[in-house]
Amino acid sequence: MSFTDTIYALASGRGRAGVAVVRISGPGAVASLEGMTGKTAPDPRVASLRNLYRSSNKSVIDQSLVILFKGPESFTGEDVVELHLHGGPAILAAVMEELSGFPGHRPAMPGEFTRRAFEHGKMDLTEAEGLGDLVNAETEAQATQALRQMQGELGRIYEGWRSALVSSLAHLEADIDFPDEDLPGGVAAAVAPKVALLKKEIIDHLSDGHRGEKIREGLDVVILGRPNVGKSSLLNALARRDAAIVSDEAGTTRDIIEVPMDLAGYPVTIVDTAGLRLSDNRIEREGVRRARERAARADIRLFMTTADAPMIPDEFADLLQDGDYRLVNKTDLVVEKPETETAPRLFPLSVMAGEGLDALLAELEMDVTNRLDLSGAPALTRVRHRQALEECAAALERFDGSMEPELAAEDIRLAVRALGRITGRIDVEDVLDVIFGDFCIGK
Numbered sequence: 001m002s003f004t005d006t007i008y009a010l011a012s013g014r015g016r017a018g019v020a021v022v023r024i025s026g027p028g029a030v031a032s033l034e035g036m037t038g039k040t041a042p043d044p045r046v047a048s049l050r051n052l053y054r055s056s057n058k059s060v061i062d063q064s065l066v067i068l069f070k071g072p073e074s075f076t077g078e079d080v081v082e083l084h085l086h087g088g089p090a091i092l093a094a095v096m097e098e099l100s101g102f103p104g105h106r107p108a109m110p111g112e113f114t115r116r117a118f119e120h121g122k123m124d125l126t127e128a129e130g131l132g133d134l135v136n137a138e139t140e141a142q143a144t145q146a147l148r149q150m151q152g153e154l155g156r157i158y159e160g161w162r163s164a165l166v167s168s169l170a171h172l173e174a175d176i177d178f179p180d181e182d183l184p185g186g187v188a189a190a191v192a193p194k195v196a197l198l199k200k201e202i203i204d205h206l207s208d209g210h211r212g213e214k215i216r217e218g219l220d221v222v223i224l225g226r227p228n229v230g231k232s233s234l235l236n237a238l239a240r241r242d243a244a245i246v247s248d249e250a251g252t253t254r255d256i257i258e259v260p261m262d263l264a265g266y267p268v269t270i271v272d273t274a275g276l277r278l279s280d281n282r283i284e285r286e287g288v289r290r291a292r293e294r295a296a297r298a299d300i301r302l303f304m305t306t307a308d309a310p311m312i313p314d315e316f317a318d319l320l321q322d323g324d325y326r327l328v329n330k331t332d333l334v335v336e337k338p339e340t341e342t343a344p345r346l347f348p349l350s351v352m353a354g355e356g357l358d359a360l361l362a363e364l365e366m367d368v369t370n371r372l373d374l375s376g377a378p379a380l381t382r383v384r385h386r387q388a389l390e391e392c393a394a395a396l397e398r399f400d401g402s403m404e405p406e407l408a409a410e411d412i413r414l415a416v417r418a419l420g421r422i423t424g425r426i427d428v429e430d431v432l433d434v435i436f437g438d439f440c441i442g443k
């Protein structure tokens, strides 16, 4: 696909800065570079110092570093120019004004450079998503996962599966048009073992405990307990640590407070809920209902009680799951230490005195690291991927080697299409390419 218009935008952050980068992409990029500098464009990929001039009175707007990337060896696959300007609002406004005056030039829409990169085959959809995640990453694990996806780690897996299926499909289609009498049981029976193996790989890939999605979105850790046991104090104590991600606005509702945190490089949202107690008050009951609902779908629950009544109260004991935590707070108030049960993940605390918090944090960090382990196989990162893979697996499940080739081919075709939607490479030409490349039909 080729675009006729040339797009431009500020590629670096807004505001005053040492340097601001404006990116221009499209067929007119070289012309606007030469127009603004009054010189022929420098050699590709050579950073060159140039004055940029106003077209109206030839006054200098800025002295900037310019770089030309000749298409297709550029981010978008088109001619791309980068202007490294001094990062002040007046300079930026003047450069934008100049650019708007060149024929076919217009400001880029959100994501449009990446969209062009995709359209020109510079990256597939999963790589484009990885790039988006990388820009948004707030923790180390998020950045690592995003970078791997941007570099094609997921795309290669799906593309590998897809091309294996395309090859099976090509054999089936050829058999429909030119039946192969030599293959007992037909081509469908011959490709069945491959299809079964692939289905297993996809199902294994799907049963990942939503690891990749949770690295993107964060694990939910909910603090539960009766009013006044010290839940908010714990949240505040945790939030004051370096771990709290301050750049993110805490989503605050009347009865649920969330603090995004970075635990050992992994994103976690700590949630403080309304105190759980049975109540006749309608509003309070609603708060409790929401807290219970939130707790039930959280990844980890921290049940907080106090040292004078350390057992989990009946009204929310049903929410306790394996791997959850029990925190017994206010140990400073009792002379005798609470009975040392040997339950795993039982932490005596005094949030007020700052006691026991380090041990709790250390355990949480280890727990989160184990749950979201980045060192494992690449994990899918979006519901979109999951839905397409489930669709693909369902189509492969329907496939049966004893089917008529036409029906067998249809299931494989649906499976191929589902995978193609993930990477954005749905293309019937592929099937034709394999047929003609592999089979020498018409010989």
Ligand code: GDP
Residues within 6 Å of the ligand: 225, 226, 227, 228, 229, 230, 231, 232, 233, 234, 275, 329, 330, 331, 332, 333, 349, 350, 351, 352, 353
């Ligand atoms: P929440 O209703 O469960 O969120 O409880 P808060 O965090 O608001 O705390 C209730 C009261 O208990 C406050 O007065 C806190 O100062 C107090 N508190 C919290 N942690 C401790 C602790 O470790 N020891 C003592 N003695 N008091 C605490």
